[in-house]
Structure formats: structure tokens, C-alpha cells
Amino acid sequence: MATKGQISDPMIDPKTGEYAVIAPGHNFKSVTEKIAGVVLTSNTPLGWFFGLIVAAGVATFLVIAITWLFLKGVGIWGVTIPGAWGFAIINFVWWIGIGHAGTLISAILLLFKQTWRNSINRFAEAMTIFAVCCAGLFPVLHVGRPWLGYWLFPYPNTMNVWPQFRSPLCWDVFAVSTYATISVVFWYIGMIPDFGTLRDKAELPLAKYIYGLLSLGWRGSTRHWMRYETASLLLAGLSTPLVLSVHTVISFDFAVAALPGWHTTVFPPYFVAGAIYSGFAMVLTLAIPIRKFYHMEDLVTLRHLDNMAKVMLGTGLIVAYGYGLEVFMAWYSASHWEFFMMWNRMFGPMGWGYWILILTNIAIPLTTLWSRKLRVNVTYLFLLSLVINTGMWFERFVIVVTSLYRDFLPSSWGTYKATKWDYMLYVGTMGMFAFLFLLFVRLAPMIPMNEIKMMLPQTKIKPSENTVEETA
Amino acid sequence: MPVQEGIYGLLAEFDTPGALVHATEAASAAGYRRMECYTPYPVEEAAEALGVVKNRVPLLTLMGGIMGLTTAFLMQTWISRWGYPLNIAGRPMFSWPAFIIPTYEWTILFAGLSAAFGMLALNGLPQPYHPLFNAPNFRQGATDHKFFLCLEAIDPKFDANETRAFLEQFHAVSVVEVDL
Numbered sequence: 001m002a003t004k005g006q007i008s009d010p011m012i013d014p015k016t017g018e019y020a021v022i023a024p025g026h027n028f029k030s031v032t033e034k035i036a037g038v039v040l041t042s043n044t045p046l047g048w049f050f051g052l053i054v055a056a057g058v059a060t061f062l063v064i065a066i067t068w069l070f071l072k073g074v075g076i077w078g079v080t081i082p083g084a085w086g087f088a089i090i091n092f093v094w095w096i097g098i099g100h101a102g103t104l105i106s107a108i109l110l111l112f113k114q115t116w117r118n119s120i121n122r123f124a125e126a127m128t129i130f131a132v133c134c135a136g137l138f139p140v141l142h143v144g145r146p147w148l149g150y151w152l153f154p155y156p157n158t159m160n161v162w163p164q165f166r167s168p169l170c171w172d173v174f175a176v177s178t179y180a181t182i183s184v185v186f187w188y189i190g191m192i193p194d195f196g197t198l199r200d201k202a203e204l205p206l207a208k209y210i211y212g213l214l215s216l217g218w219r220g221s222t223r224h225w226m227r228y229e230t231a232s233l234l235l236a237g238l239s240t241p242l243v244l245s246v247h248t249v250i251s252f253d254f255a256v257a258a259l260p261g262w263h264t265t266v267f268p269p270y271f272v273a274g275a276i277y278s279g280f281a282m283v284l285t286l287a288i289p290i291r292k293f294y295h296m297e298d299l300v301t302l303r304h305l306d307n308m309a310k311v312m313l314g315t316g317l318i319v320a321y322g323y324g325l326e327v328f329m330a331w332y333s334a335s336h337w338e339f340f341m342m343w344n345r346m347f348g349p350m351g352w353g354y355w356i357l358i359l360t361n362i363a364i365p366l367t368t369l370w371s372r373k374l375r376v377n378v379t380y381l382f383l384l385s386l387v388i389n390t391g392m393w394f395e396r397f398v399i400v401v402t403s404l405y406r407d408f409l410p411s412s413w414g415t416y417k418a419t420k421w422d423y424m425l426y427v428g429t430m431g432m433f434a435f436l437f438l439l440f441v442r443l444a445p446m447i448p449m450n451e452i453k454m455m456l457p458q459t460k461i462k463p464s465e466n467t468v469e470e471t472a
Numbered sequence: 473m474p475v476q477e478g479i480y481g482l483l484a485e486f487d488t489p490g491a492l493v494h495a496t497e498a499a500s501a502a503g504y505r506r507m508e509c510y511t512p513y514p515v516e517e518a519a520e521a522l523g524v525v526k527n528r529v530p531l532l533t534l535m536g537g538i539m540g541l542t543t544a545f546l547m548q549t550w551i552s553r554w555g556y557p558l559n560i561a562g563r564p565m566f567s568w569p570a571f572i573i574p575t576y577e578w579t580i581l582f583a584g585l586s587a588a589f590g591m592l593a594l595n596g597l598p599q600p601y602h603p604l605f606n607a608p609n610f611r612q613g614a615t616d617h618k619f620f621l622c623l624e625a626i627d628p629k630f631d632a633n634e635t636r637a638f639l640e641q642f643h644a645v646s647v648v649e650v651d652l
Contacts, residue, residue, distance in 0.1 A: 028512060028617035154547060162556040165548045166563065166570040174544075174574040178581040185588045192597075197512070197615040216598035219605070220614050223524050224595045225514035230529040231591035238533075238584045242577075249573055450513040461490040461517055 023298030062428025083416030095135035101279020102128030261403035270322030361391030536586025544578035
């Protein structure tokens with residue numbers, strides 16, 4: 001509910017007290033100009049170049065870390081026995097979780113006819129794809145001989161060797177490669193009409209040519225639109241179980257192992273909720289600076305931020321339930337090893353990780369997100385999104401490390417310490433992600449023009465217009 | 473493609489979706505069949521006026537899904553049972569519950585690709601050349617803020633003069649001839 005002081009805000013609907021999904025005053029032409037203008041202008045903002053240079057600089061860490069890894073092998077990482085899965089799987093799960101909000105926004109919210117998704121789905125999908133790119137690096141680099149990573153796929157080869165389909169790691173290959181493929185296809189299909197608009201608006205011959213190729217000759221025919229709409233809905237319907245299954249399968253990497261702290265049936269839903277939680281945090285991390293930088297406040301309104309914050313609150317509560325259930329089951333299962341794992345997780349040498357996790361993932365977000373004032377406070381939300389992203393990284397850290405390094409037998413205990421190469425690789429993927437994302441916002445329409453146009457009041461076909469013939 | 477002479481059709485330009493839908497309904501009622509609307513976003517009323525609400529994309533998607541399901545399941549069964557049998561802890565060779573996950577993923581993969589590429593194929597895309605792009609005003613607004621109705625010359629009812637007069641009664645912004 002709006003407070004009295006806010007009612008004069010033109011973005012607030014006086015009837016409902018809610019923020020408008022898009023600001024009043026837009027028409028078809030202005031939407032095109034605003035969104036296509038970012039791409040087609042010849043005056044690239046200096047800030048963009050600055051961002052790109054910084055991102056490229058950070059991404060060089062990735063290049064260096066990977067080169068050294070190829071030369072030396074995975075021994076340069078902190079992974080060892082018993083901590084055989086360190087940053088590689090932590091970062092893999094973290095990045096892929098971030099990707100999930102993009103698919104959630106583009107698929108689940110489309111099926112639920114949530115029109116507020118229209119302003120944010122395109123760059124959320126881009127975020128998904130780049131996050132999956134970053135995620136995919138880790139398992140491939142982790143196999144030891146990354147140049148043979150394609151051995152994971154079932155393909156006919158002269159060695160007559162095939163993958164082992166009973167292994168969750170093989171399921172991962174299927175889940176993640178399907179997820180990446182479908183996300184790219186969904187993203188591209190969604191952009192075809194907008195590429196058509198860019199082709200028609202472009203003035204430089206090269207831009208006209210490239211967008212002409214990308215638009216595949218799209219001309220907005222109604223027959224085409226109907227098939228396009230059907231295909232989008234079907235892709236949404238297929239992506240919805242896909243997004244839930246991908247993180248479920250990733251949770252099976254853990255849950256199928258008989259290790260204390262991993263062998264839990266709560267993992268699939270708890271992982272999926274955590275993925276959506278961190279994914280929405282990342283959408284906010286990206287959306288807030290971009291809407292400010294490109295003055296998109298009238299298309300990505302406070303309503304969007306508010307709604308995303310509500311989704312984070314909901315998924316955050318599920319995650320909190322997951323943490324609670326882990327503690328409960330450690331006690332209720334009466335398993336000595338489960339109980340020790342939980343105690344060690346909280347108060348052992350790596351206990352600080354657990355308490356950072358509780359602070360950043362549960363304590364800070366879930367107490368403050370109830371307040372509408374804070375949910376529409378852009379600065380606060382941005383900072384909070386960073387906090388949640390950190391928290392979700394610590395969640396994966398805690399799950400991976402504190403279960404692995406102290407399992408059943410004290411004689412097999414060890415520890416885990418990431419090396420500088422681990423950190424360089426991790427930070428490097430952030431640079432790569434930012435680099436790809438900056439290229440995307442400059443070269444492709446970051447907000448779907450045709451979907452925004454569908455929400456304008458001008459689309460309403462007035463009954464009076466049907467009587468033109470009689471009055472003519 | 474041989475060079476063709478003649479006109480593709482008559483293209484009427486409208487400012488609002490309502491005017492377009494009205495003209496389309498009237499053209500349909502007047503007996504025109506070969507016609508098409510061009511809009512910057514999907515206009516369902518136009519599709520209803522043209523009678524093209526249903527399409528074959530769902531059928532293709534279903535076929536793709538079934539193909540993915542059977543391919544993945546049979547592939548895993550063959551590989552695990554005959555192609556490269558691995559006896560690990562005495563588990564059955566045909567351990568089908570473990571095969572469900574890749575099967576599920578490939579069902580979605582094949583169905584999704586069928587939906588996307590099936591849509592493009594049914595639409596005849598990619599198609600870089602189309603006569604409509606010859607129309608001077610089409611590229612100014614068809615993907616931006618204008619609404620077009622094209623009555624095509626291959627319609628038996630089409631007559632350059634009569635059809636133009638028919639289209640002009642709907643207060644179109646312009647009615648232009650589109651060259652082939």
C-alpha cells in the first residue's frame with residue numbers, strides 16, 4: 001500500500017496503490033526509439049567503454065588461470081583428497097543457479113501470464129546464457145584433461161567407449177547441455193522480431209546487413225506471429241520443467257553420494273529455490289545499474305524491483321526451511337555421522353563459513369525484505385542483491401567443503417584451502433560474464449520491444465472503431 | 473529465381489490495430505482469401521479475422537518430444553546392455569530408473585528444438601527477400617508502429633482498381649501497389 005506522501009508519484013496507480021508496470025506516456029514509436037536507440041546510436045556512452053575495459057581486465061585472470069592449468073594440471077588448485085571437489089563444483093553450482101532466474105522469468109512467469117516479466121526477461125535470459133557459459137567451464141576444466149571433455153558425450157568413437165549412464169555426473173552433462181541449448185534457442189527466437197525492428201531502423205549499412213541476417217527476414221506477418229506465439233509458449237512450457245530439473249540433477253551430484261550432509265532428500269527443491277533466490281539477486285545486480293545508466297526507469301519500474309524482491313523473499317524462506325531441515329534431520333535421523341557433520345559445519349574449523357551464510361542468506365535479507373519501503377529502495381536492493389549472491393556462494397561452499405573434508409573416519413580427515421589459481425579462475429569468470437553482458441546490452445535489444453508494445457493501452461481495440469464503415 | 477513481373481498485391485497502411493482488424497474482417501467478409509496482416513506485435517484479433525488461430529507447431533513439438541524420449545532411452549539401454557556393459561557393484565545392466573534423467577532431458581531438448589525450428593520452417597524463414605520489402609512505407613513502420621493489410625494479387629477476386637477502392641474506404645493512411 002502506498003503511503004500518503006507517495007500518492008503524487010505518477011508511477012503509482014491511484015486505484016490500486018501499486019507501481020505501474022510501465023510508466024504512462026509511451027506509445028509504439030517511443031518504445032522502439034528508446035530501446036533500439038541504445039543499440040543503434042553511434043555515440044556509445046563512455047561509461048560503457050570503461051566498463052568493458054574493466055571487465056576485460058578482470059577476464060584476463062581467467063585466461064592466465066586456464067593457461068597455467070593447461071600447463072600444470074589440476075594440482076595447482078586446492079583440491080586434494082578428501083576435499084576432491086573444491087571451487088570447481090562450488091562455482092559451477094553457483095553460476096548455474098544464477099542462470100535459473102532468467103529461465104524462470106522467461107518461462108514460468110510467461111505461463112502464469114505475469115506481464116511484468118516483459119521488461120526484464122530479455123536481459124535475464126542473456127544473464128542465464130552467460131552464467132551457464134561460466135558454469136560450464138568449471139566441470140570441463142575439472143576433468144583434468146579438458147581438451148578431452150567431449151568424451152562425456154555419447155558419440156560413436158573408434159575406442160568403442162561409451163559414457164556411464166548410471167552416474168549423476170553423466171546426467172549433469174545431459175541436463176546442462178540441454179539447458180544451455182534450449183536457453184540459447186529461446187533467447188534467439190525471442191529476439192528475431194526485435195532484430196527485424198533493428199534492421200528496419202538501422203542506418204549504417206553494416207548494421208542493416210547484420211541485423212538483416214539475424215532477423216531471418218522477419219516481417220511481422222500475422223500467420224508468423226501466431227506460430228511464433230505458439231512456439232514461445234511451448235518453449236516456456238518445456239523450459240519450466242527443465243529449469244526445475246537442471247538444479248535437481250545438480251543436487252543429485254550430491255544427494256546420490258552416501259556422504260553425511262549430502263545424502264538428503266530435501267536437496268532438489270532446496271537447490272532449486274536457492275538457484276532462483278540467487279538468480280533474482282543477480283537480475284537485480286544487473287538491472288539496477290543498467291536501468292539507471294540507460295535511463296530505463298520508465299520500462300523497468302519500481303514495480304519490477306518490488307516483485308523481484310518478493311520472489312526473493314519467497315524463495316529465501318524456502319532456503320531457510322532447507323537449512324532448518326538439514327539441522328533437524330541431523331538430529332532426528334539419530335545418525336552419529338550426520339550429527340557430527342552438522343556440529344562440525346556450525347562450530348568446526350570452517351564454522352565461520354556457516355555463520356556468514358546464515359547472516360547473508362537468511363538474517364539480513366529475510367528480515368528486511370518484508371518492508372515495502374526497503375523493497376522499492378533501489379540502493380538498498382542493489383546492496384542486498386550483492387549480499388545474497390555472496391550468501392549463496394557460501395551456501396555451496398559450506399555444502400561442498402564441510403561435508404567432504406571430515407567424513408566417517410577421523411583418519412581420513414583433511415582440510416581444504418583454495419589457492420590463488422582457484423580465486424583467479426573464479427574472479428576471471430566474473431570478468432567474462434560482465435564482458436559478455438556489456439557486449440549484449442550494446443549490440444542486442446535488452447528489453448523486448450514487441451512484448452512491451454503488447455502492454456500499451458493503444459493495443460486495446462475499441463468497439464467504436466468497428467463502426468467506421470457505417471459512419472464512412 | 474526467375475525475374476517475375478507484375479504486382480504482389482495492394483498494401484494498406486493503418487495507424488491503429490483496430491482499423492486494421494476492422495479492414496481485415498471486412499475484406500474477409502467481401503470474399504478475399506489471399507491476404508495477410510503485418511503488425512509490430514502479435515494482434516490476436518487480426519489472426520481471428522484471418523482465421524489462422526490454429527497451427528501445426530504443437531504437433532511438431534509433440535513429435536520431437538516423442539523422438540527425443542525414444543532416442544535417449546533406447547540409446548542408453550543399448551549402450552549399457554550391449555554396447556559397453558559395465559558391471560559396477562553388480563548393478564543390473566538394464567537399470568532403467570537411472571536412464572530416466574537423460575531421457576527426460578532429451579525429451580525436452582528435442583521437443584524444444586522442434587518447436588523453435590518447426591516454427592521457423594512453417595513460417596518459411598529465413599527468407600531474406602520478400603516482395604513486401606519493396607513497398608516504400610513497409611520498412612518504415614511494419615516492425616515499429618504501423619499496421620498493414622496486404623490483399624494479394626493471386627486472389628481470384630483481386631482487381632487492381634476495385635481492390636484499391638475497397639481498401640480506401642477504411643481510411644487507410646495509404647494504399648500502395650507492391651511490385652514483385
